[in-house]
Amino acid sequence: MALEKGAAAPDFTLFAAPGEEVTLSGIDGPVVLIFYPADWSPVCSDELSVFTAANKLFQARGAQLLGISVDSLWSHQAFKADRKLEFPLLADFHPKGEIAQSYGVYRPNDGISERALFVIDRDRHIAWSEVSPIGVSPGADGALRAVEALT
Amino acid sequence: MSNVASLSVPVGPEDHSRGPEDAKHTLVEYGDYQCPYCGQAHFIVERLLETFSDSLRLVFRNLPLAEVHPHAEAAAEMAEALGLQGKFWEMHDTLFENQRDLSEAALLRYAENVDADVTQVHKDLADGGPRRRVEADFEGAIRSGANGTPTFFVNGVRYDGSWQYESFAEFLQAALNP
Numbered sequence: 393m394a395l396e397k398g399a400a401a402p403d404f405t406l407f408a409a410p411g412e413e414v415t416l417s418g419i420d421g422p423v424v425l426i427f428y429p430a431d432w433s434p435v436c437s438d439e440l441s442v443f444t445a446a447n448k449l450f451q452a453r454g455a456q457l458l459g460i461s462v463d464s465l466w467s468h469q470a471f472k473a474d475r476k477l478e479f480p481l482l483a484d485f486h487p488k489g490e491i492a493q494s495y496g497v498y499r500p501n502d503g504i505s506e507r508a509l510f511v512i513d514r515d516r517h518i519a520w521s522e523v524s525p526i527g528v529s530p531g532a533d534g535a536l537r538a539v540e541a542l543t
Numbered sequence: 544m545s546n547v548a549s550l551s552v553p554v555g556p557e558d559h560s561r562g563p564e565d566a567k568h569t570l571v572e573y574g575d576y577q578c579p580y581c582g583q584a585h586f587i588v589e590r591l592l593e594t595f596s597d598s599l600r601l602v603f604r605n606l607p608l609a610e611v612h613p614h615a616e617a618a619a620e621m622a623e624a625l626g627l628q629g630k631f632w633e634m635h636d637t638l639f640e641n642q643r644d645l646s647e648a649a650l651l652r653y654a655e656n657v658d659a660d661v662t663q664v665h666k667d668l669a670d671g672g673p674r675r676r677v678e679a680d681f682e683g684a685i686r687s688g689a690n691g692t693p694t695f696f697v698n699g700v701r702y703d704g705s706w707q708y709e710s711f712a713e714f715l716q717a718a719l720n721p
Contacts, residue, residue, distance in 0.1 A: 442690055532685050
């Protein structure tokens with residue numbers, strides 16, 4: 393069961409690029425955590441391209457986008473460059489899916505995460521979350537509204 | 544927990560619309576002129592408009608994904624600039640039929656080919672009206688839950704099914720004649 397509004401957001405430190413780690417609690421301001429099943433899949437590409445395009449709307453509201461999947465940082469690096477994605481992709485790679493599990497969105501039978509969005513407020517609580525059908529790109533409307541609803 | 548995405552900006556008189564104005568049903572497409580899928584969808588949408596010629600109209604709005612498609616914004620602005628001269632759809636068709644070259648020089652050539660007042664085009668682009676319209680379309684798309692290019696809304700509700708002709712026609716047939 394995915395963590396819902398009001399739950400504490402589990403902290404994490406993950407690689408975003410070789411030698412570059414991102415720690416949730418080290419980020420200033422709201423965070424939109426974008427769990428997606430896999431680099432390179434068509435639906436994920438659509439989803440992340442839309443978020444990249446929408447990034448300016450999130451930045452204008454002080455929010456940081458973070459993509460996260462069980463792929464390795466090397467896959468992320470190639471995927472990010474190929475699709476011109478402009479926010480960090482975090483490698484929930486080892487132990488595999490540990491962070492997805494802590495947010496309640498790991499699919500143990502498939503070995504991937506759900507397609508899920510979390511908006512995390514400054515106090516590191518979940519302000520909003522949504523799990524989409526695995527084959528449907530969710531769009532950025534819900535996350536944007538949730539970020540705007542933060543004071 | 545998942546919600547149904549719906550159009551945040553209702554269709555209005557400012558929209559570019561094709562098909563009968565009093566059509567019972569409206570298909571809104573958010574598209575990107577440099578996106579190859581939108582190029583394919585263009586021809587499918589044309590066929591749908593023929594099939595449902597009495598009951599369906601198309602509204603096109605801009606969702607340029609500038610990071611992946613570096614010419615998409617300029618192409619969208621050019622179509623909007625031509626729209627100010629009543630030539631939006633001529634330019635729209637031209638752009639989708641010539642996706643392989645959307646360079647600045649090509650865009651101007653296409654404008655000339657549809658007999659636009661090119662001096663006026665330059666002036667309107669410099670004034671920023673087309674840019675503001677494209678940006679407004681873009682934000683409306685994001686707020687509506689557009690989830691890729693193209694994204695379709697049938698009577699205001701996002702359509703997540705296949706937009707290949709047979710699937711889309713079948714869906715519309717059922718939606719139009721419940």
